[in-house]
Amino acid sequence: MVAAVLTLAATAQEKPRYWEDVQTIKKYDQLYTPPAHPLLFIGSSSIRKWGDLERTFAPYTAMNRGVGGAVINDIIFYLNDLVFAYQPKQIVIYVGDNDAAKEEYTADTILHHTQQLLTAIRAKLPQTPIVYISIKPSPSREKFMDKIKAANKLIRDYVASQPHMQFVDVFRPMLDAKGHNRPELFLDDMLHMNSKGYDIWRKALLPYLKK
Secondary structure (H helix, E strand, O other): OHHHHHHHHHHHHOOOOOHHHHHHHHHHHHHOOOOOOOEEEEEOHHHHOOOOHHHHOHHHOEEEEEOOOOOHHHHHHOHHHHOHHHOOOEEEEEOOHHHHOOOOOOHHHHHHHHHHHHHHHHHHOOOOOEEEEOOOOOHHHHHHHHHHHHHHHHHHHHHHOOOOEEEEOOOHHHEOOOOOEOHHHEOOOOOOEOHHHHHHHHHHHHHHOOO
């Protein structure tokens, strides 16, 4: 009996990060049939917490499948569940923010993981347009700003070299005229955005979206 309990405990501990979150999404899909070939938004909490995303981009048949707290490797792990299952007509990605906050990660690390993510998507969806949103300048992550700038440049250059991919810069539009952070775009945690921040994203993204 004790051995069985220990086995169950070990099995529970071995579940991958965000397993329950993804299972909740899959259960939701069973209750409400997802739209065919949606404009798919994936990534971390800046996508997940975009509460009116699907309404904002309703003319594009948008769908939000963000996972709060995710790093790039988490999205890679769940590609079958969060991307390939939906056969999207276009994919919008925001991830790497949480990677930048890892002390042990460099800009090159973030680029390498991003390349792995985009390559994995391309392996199954070679023609699907991809829009990559730059890492944003959050006041709470000021000490990582040089790393974020460097990662954004590396990723922008990589995306520019790939077919059917586009890079959308939200970093510069979220700074003031002197290049400083704008706390008024963020919630009290100075990490997640309020409606003013999301409005900047909306305007930046619209020219790149496909109906």
